[in-house]
Amino acid sequence: MRFRYTVAGQEYRGQRASLHIGNGNASLYYQQLGERLEAAQRTGTPVPVWVNPAQPTESIVDRSLRPGLLALQLGLALAFGGVGGNLLVRMGRTMWVRLRTPG
Structure with a gap:
């Protein structure tokens, strides 16, 4: 167009x-x-x-703005952000435990 x-x-x-x-x-x-x-x-x-x-x-x-599309994009961002945030927290905890444990 x-x-x-x-x-x-x-x-x-x-x-x-x-x-x-x-x-x-x-x-x-x-x-x-x-x-x-x-x-x-x-x-x-x-x-x-x-x-x-x-x-x-x-x-x-x-x-x-298209509310349906915005809701879909927000849902995907929250889902992938939640998974990524969870992975980062788990990695941080694992690293913290390994650094605190005498080796």
Whole structure:
């Protein structure tokens, strides 16, 4: 997806549609976003584009958060973080015992 936008009289080109990166072929979210943007293109309706004021070359069409995806990512982070933290604690305890034991 490519689009044009104007900031302070200067035209720019963007291509990022969403905050979320990845394959969205099977996602209802990407399907609905695509349909909305195609309808706007057919009718010539302007679409708001969010632009980084400090770097106008950085832009995005839809900055909404997807709660389901965020929950999945949080769950995975907590699960892997918990396993990793558990391993670190066990390794630390083992090292502590070995260092404290006369050898």
